[in-house]
Amino acid sequence: MNLVLILLPIALLLGLAGLVAFFWALKSGQFEDPEGAAARILIDDEDEPA
Amino acid sequence: MSVMDPLPGTRTSVLAVPGMHCAGCMSKVERGLGAVDGISSVRANLTSRMVTVAHEARLDDRALVRALADLGYEAQPRAPDDLTAPSAVKPLLAPLAVAAFAAMNVMLLSVSVWSGAEGSTRELFHWITALIALPAIGYAGQPFFKSAWRALKKRTTNMDVPISLGVIIASMLSLYEVATHGEHAWFDGALMLLTFLLAGRVLDAMMRDRARTGVEALVSQAAQGAQVLGADGALGWIASPDLRPGMVMRVAAGERLAADGTILTGASSFDQSLLTGESAPVALGTGEAVLAGTLNLSAPVDVRVSHAGHDTTLAEIARLMEASTQNRSRYVRIADRAARLYAPAVHTLAAVTVIGWLLAGASLYHALVIGVAVLIITCPCALGLSVPVAQVVASGALMRSGIMVKDGSALERMATVDRALLDKTGTLTLGRPSPDHAALAALSASEASLALALASHSRHPLSRALARALAGKSPATLENVREEAGEGVFAQWQGQAVALRRPPAGGQTAVLLQLGDAEPRTIAFHDDLRPDAIAALQRLARAGITTSIVSGDSREAVASIAAATGLEAEAEVRPAEKQALVDRLRAEGHQVLMVGDGLNDGPALAAANASMAPGSASDVGLQAADMVFVQDSLLALPRAVMAARRTMAVVKQNFALAVIYNLLAVPLAIAGLVTPLIAAIAMSGSSLVVVANSLRLTRAAK
Numbered sequence: 001m002n003l004v005l006i007l008l009p010i011a012l013l014l015g016l017a018g019l020v021a022f023f024w025a026l027k028s029g030q031f032e033d034p035e036g037a038a039a040r041i042l043i044d045d046e047d048e049p050a
Numbered sequence: 051m052s053v054m055d056p057l058p059g060t061r062t063s064v065l066a067v068p069g070m071h072c073a074g075c076m077s078k079v080e081r082g083l084g085a086v087d088g089i090s091s092v093r094a095n096l097t098s099r100m101v102t103v104a105h106e107a108r109l110d111d112r113a114l115v116r117a118l119a120d121l122g123y124e125a126q127p128r129a130p131d132d133l134t135a136p137s138a139v140k141p142l143l144a145p146l147a148v149a150a151f152a153a154m155n156v157m158l159l160s161v162s163v164w165s166g167a168e169g170s171t172r173e174l175f176h177w178i179t180a181l182i183a184l185p186a187i188g189y190a191g192q193p194f195f196k197s198a199w200r201a202l203k204k205r206t207t208n209m210d211v212p213i214s215l216g217v218i219i220a221s222m223l224s225l226y227e228v229a230t231h232g233e234h235a236w237f238d239g240a241l242m243l244l245t246f247l248l249a250g251r252v253l254d255a256m257m258r259d260r261a262r263t264g265v266e267a268l269v270s271q272a273a274q275g276a277q278v279l280g281a282d283g284a285l286g287w288i289a290s291p292d293l294r295p296g297m298v299m300r301v302a303a304g305e306r307l308a309a310d311g312t313i314l315t316g317a318s319s320f321d322q323s324l325l326t327g328e329s330a331p332v333a334l335g336t337g338e339a340v341l342a343g344t345l346n347l348s349a350p351v352d353v354r355v356s357h358a359g360h361d362t363t364l365a366e367i368a369r370l371m372e373a374s375t376q377n378r379s380r381y382v383r384i385a386d387r388a389a390r391l392y393a394p395a396v397h398t399l400a401a402v403t404v405i406g407w408l409l410a411g412a413s414l415y416h417a418l419v420i421g422v423a424v425l426i427i428t429c430p431c432a433l434g435l436s437v438p439v440a441q442v443v444a445s446g447a448l449m450r451s452g453i454m455v456k457d458g459s460a461l462e463r464m465a466t467v468d469r470a471l472l473d474k475t476g477t478l479t480l481g482r483p484s485p486d487h488a489a490l491a492a493l494s495a496s497e498a499s500l501a502l503a504l505a506s507h508s509r510h511p512l513s514r515a516l517a518r519a520l521a522g523k524s525p526a527t528l529e530n531v532r533e534e535a536g537e538g539v540f541a542q543w544q545g546q547a548v549a550l551r552r553p554p555a556g557g558q559t560a561v562l563l564q565l566g567d568a569e570p571r572t573i574a575f576h577d578d579l580r581p582d583a584i585a586a587l588q589r590l591a592r593a594g595i596t597t598s599i600v601s602g603d604s605r606e607a608v609a610s611i612a613a614a615t616g617l618e619a620e621a622e623v624r625p626a627e628k629q630a631l632v633d634r635l636r637a638e639g640h641q642v643l644m645v646g647d648g649l650n651d652g653p654a655l656a657a658a659n660a661s662m663a664p665g666s667a668s669d670v671g672l673q674a675a676d677m678v679f680v681q682d683s684l685l686a687l688p689r690a691v692m693a694a695r696r697t698m699a700v701v702k703q704n705f706a707l708a709v710i711y712n713l714l715a716v717p718l719a720i721a722g723l724v725t726p727l728i729a730a731i732a733m734s735g736s737s738l739v740v741v742a743n744s745l746r747l748t749r750a751a752k
Contacts, residue, residue, distance in 0.1 A: 004171075008178070012155060019151045026144060036096030039073035 060090060063111060065101050065125045067118060070094060075123070082121040083114075101125070119304060138255035145190040146248040152186030153241035157730070160238040164727045176228040176235050183237035187221050190244050193251065209389035209434060212396050213247060216240070216425035223422050234419075239426050239729045246737050247434045254438040257445065257458040276301065276308040279352065293358035301346045301353055309342050309358040316351035320344045333510075367625065367652050367670065384462055384698075385437045388705060392433065400424045403720050420722045426729055427719040428712055435737055436704030439744040444697040444751075451751040452681040453690050460676035462701075464660040464694035466641045468594060470687070471632065471654070473646035474601035474611055474619075477664060478583060480682060481647070483512060483575040485519045490573065493563075497571065499526040501563050504539045504550035507531050512561055512575060513539065513550065538562075579614060580684040587615055589688035593695075595643070600628055602650050628654035645687065647671045662690060693750040700747055704740045711736040 025031065070079055076094045079101055083092040088106040095102070103114055111127035118125040159175045167175060191214065198210040217240045224235040275289040276299035285300060290308045293299070298314060301307055317335035322344045334340060340353060342362040359365070400421045407417035438458075445455035455461060472478050493501065503525035505517040528541040528548070538551025538561070549564040553572065562570040580586075590597050599619035601608045612619035623631070628646075632654050635642045644651065644658035647667035655661040655674035663675035672678055679686035715732050718724050724732075 011158070012178075012182075015151055015155055019147060022147045023144065026140075026147075031140060031143065033095040033097045036076060036094065039076060039096055042073035043077040 059107050060104055061107050063103050063105065063114060063127060065103065065111070065114060065118065065127050066099060067094075067101050067123050067125045068099050069123050070096065070099055070101075078121060079118070079123060083117055086117050089114075089117075139252060142193060142248060142252050142255055145193060146245070146252055148186050149190035149241060149244040149248055152182050152190070153238065153245045156183050156238045156241055160235075160726065160730070163235075173231060179235060179237045180225060180228050183241055184221060184225070187217060187237075187240055187244065190241075190248065191217055194244075194247070207390070207393045208386060209393065212393045212425065213243070213429055213434075215397070216422070216429045217243060219422050220426050223419060234726050236422065236426060236726050236729070239726055239733065242730060242733055243426070243429050246733070250435040250438045253442045254458060257438070257442060257455075276305075291359055293355055295355050295358060297355045297358075299353050299355060300350060302350050303346055303348055306345050307340055307342050307353065309353075309355045310340070310362045311353040311355045311357075312337060312339050314352040314354045316349060318349040318351050319347045321347055364649075367649055383437070383459055384701060385433065388433060396425065396428045399428065399716065399720075406720075407722070416722075420719070423722070423724045423729065424716065424719045427715045427724055427732060429733075433705065433708050436708065436740045436744065437701055439741050440697050440700045440704065440747060443744050443747040444693055444700075447748055447751040448677075448690060448693055451686075451689060452679055453686050453693075453751065454678045454680070455676070456678065457676050460660060461694045461697045463641075464643065464676070464691060465698040467643040467660055467691060467694075468596070469635055469640040470590060470595050470597040470643040470645065471600045471628075471635075471658070472597060472617075473648065473651050474599055474603055474608055475577060476647040476666060477645050477651075478599065478611060478615065478684070479577040479579055481577065481664075481666060482515065483577050484515050486574040486576060489571075490519060493571065493573075495523075496526070497563060497565065498523050500543060500548055500565065501550060501573070502526075503528050503543075504531075504541060504548065504563075507541075508533050508539045508550075515575065516550075516561065516573065579611070581682055583615065583684045586684040586687050587617065589685070590691065593688060593691055595691065600631060600654075602628075602648075625650040625653050629657045632657045643691070660694075662687065689751055693747075696750045697747060700744055704743055707739055707743065708736065711739075 030037075067079065070076060076096055079094050080092045083089055083101070083103060086109075088109045089103055090106075091104040093102045094100075101118075105114070115125050115127065156179045159179050163172055163175055194210045194213050194217070197208065198214040201208045201211060220236040220240045224237050224240075227233070227235055275287055276293060277285045278288045278293070279298040279300055280286055288297070288299075293309045299308065299311070303318065313334060313336050315336060317333070319333045320340060322332055322341070339356075341364065342357075343364040357363070360369075403424050404417045404421035407420055408414065412420075441455075441458055441461055444461060448455055475481050490498070498520055502517060502520040502523050505513040505520065506525060507528075508514075526543055528543055531539065531541040533539045538549055540547070540549045540551070542548070546566040547564075548566070549562075551562050551564065553560050553562050560572050560574045562572055564570040587597055597617055599608060599612055599615070599617050600623050601619065601621055602623055602625070603621060605621040608619045608621035620631070628644075628651065632642050632644060636657075636659065641660075642658045644654045644661045645663070646655055646661075647664050649668050649670045651663075652668075652670040652674045655663065655671060660677075661675045662677045662679060663671040665672075665678055665680035667675070667678070677690055679690070711732070715724070718728070
């Protein structure tokens with residue numbers, strides 16, 4: 001029972017942290033352009049010195 | 051749209067760039083625009099094909115469009131009144147995340163309760179689940195509550211009414227149970243229901259979003275205005291709505307025409323692909339008619355406006371299409387038709403159950419608990435999932451075989467088709483002329499090398515086709531080569547005048563090879579049938595679909611294709627007549643599939659029950675069609691029809707599975723034997739069965 005009292009809040013907090021992270025991602029526009037995000041990795045940074 | 055930025059002197063503009071479709075385009079646009087003086091930052095969005103530019107106020111939208119044109123991309127500033135509809139997926143993501151998070155945590159606690167938690171532990175767990183579930187249901191249930199409320203206000207019912215009622219009543223009753231130290235709470239069931247249903251909605255919205263992107267930016271393709279030559283000879287910019295018939299507009303090379311008209315002076319080649327789907331340039335000279343939306347390619351021309359604004363051919367076609375599209379939107383999705391039967395049945399059943407238990411002497415509370423159990427167990431979880439999952443899996447399969455499904459309901463409509471109308475040029479045929487083999491074989495070696503040499507100097511589609519067909523021969527050495535737009539290629543060869551030019555009168559597609567004063571050689575051109583056209587038509591016939599040709603082309607051209615395919619054909623049909631033909635067939639009770647590519651097919655494509663266009667189609671054709679096939683083979687047609695039929699078979703199986711599940715579970719619920727545990731198992735079990743059944747469609751397009 002005592003163990004549950006510790007584990008429960010931990011489990012809930014971890015889950016909540018994930019939810020908050022998702023909301024932050026949604027708010028900061030990370031789902032605005034999924035196709036562009038996938039394509040950007042292919043762009044070479046030509047003008048930067050090697 | 052331009053919004054004032056907090057920084058003085060800078061503005062943010064958004065431009066639609068429909069031609070941007072890969073990483074290369076994106077970096078070209080961002081780097082190219084970024085290098086322009088006065089532009090401080092550029093961000094391209096590949097999903098919506100938009101570019102957001104922060105720039106100094108002295109640059110206006112036209113300067114930005116010109117800068118993009120220099121990079122090779124057509125662009126339009128996003129007008130304030132056509133703010134693009136927001137994505138259908140995004141508003142559902144947050145509710146789905148909340149519902150999934152809450153459902154998992156509540157389920158974890160519920161499992162402990164089911165496995166025998168007692169007394170104060172159960173009490174504690176129940177309160178925690180209530181604390182998680184109530185706000186989560188209040189938030190994640192909103193899409194359903196709102197839609198149900200809208201339906202109720204209009205005194206109709208939809209799938210969301212039983213869902214909302216079930217979820218709300220279950221939450222209220224569970225709260226009462228928890229507060230009175232009861233044994234059962236139904237929070238897990240309500241949340242799981244919301245999660246499954248939201249997942250289904252997100253899949254459905256993804257289909258609709260995919261349908262819209264790339265098409266949206268094409269809507270206003272006519273130019274925003276034109277340089278108009280005033281009476282005093284001065285040039286002035288006049289916006290499209292203010293153009294009047296009789297004005298003379300000067301159209302520079304690279305500009306789109308803002309109005310219909312006739313060429314007053316000059317000659318140029320025009321890209322009419324927006325209207326005809328034919329991407330090869332068309333040479334036009336003084337006195338010939340040009341249409342709004344076409345692109346002037348090579349030289350400046352003066353055009354006298356004949357029709358402007360809402361009277362242009364482009365606007366007329368757009369109006370026809372809009373009217374047809376409204377007709378089609380009256381189509382009721384199969385899931386909604388099911389809901390119309392389902393919702394009243396479920397509500398009657400729950401009400402009868404409550405009344406029955408009351409009559410049998412149960413307490414009001416007990417009767418209500420059992421009524422809620424009936425509502426929850428019959429909640430259309432499997433129904434809500436079965437259609438979107440089947441359609442997403444099937445359209446994914448079609449996409450892999452080169453057929454893009456633009457509209458979620460397209461598969462439903464395609465499945466019932468029993469009559470097909472095919473356009474000729476570009477649809478039944480490839481739309482790319484190739485020279486007649488017999489005529490080529492009849493050429494002597496020197497004639498062939500001359501023809502190749504002349505053809506290689508021109509970008510005209512016939513010349514290019516001829517050069518391709520003669521590739522491998524060695525070209526003759528020519529002098530003084532010159533090309534006259536609309537006439538042909540002229541040159542000197544060993545002191546003789548030679549030419550490859552168009553025949554004097556129209557009719558057959560051909561070129562003349564002229565050698566000195568000798569009788570010119572005629573090289574005829576054919577537009578070949580698409581590969582597998584005959585096999586594809588046979589398959590359509592086997593599928594019970596009657597096919598015929600409907601074309602705007604001349605009778606002779608259509609007759610030869612009709613003879614080759616053995617189909618009935620109507621020739622010289624105008625766009626409005628094509629649409630009328632579709633309407634007539636529909637009135638006769640046929641389900642019509644229209645396949646076409648040009649602007650002249652647009653109204654018919656929009657009016658038909660279902661429509662397809664080849665990937666080479668005009669933008670108007672692409673926009674009006676439900677499905678677009680990108681490969682040359684015409685086998686895409688029967689493949690799409692068969693995949694649609696398989697999809698609807700699976701959807702119907704899913705409905706049958708949902709009914710069987712209800713037949714098993716509802717008697718238990720009415721008898722008062724369903725506990726939260728049984729409800730959870732039954733609900734997830736039926737959803738999994740439906741999803742698994744739908745996944746069989748991964749090979750639907752084979």
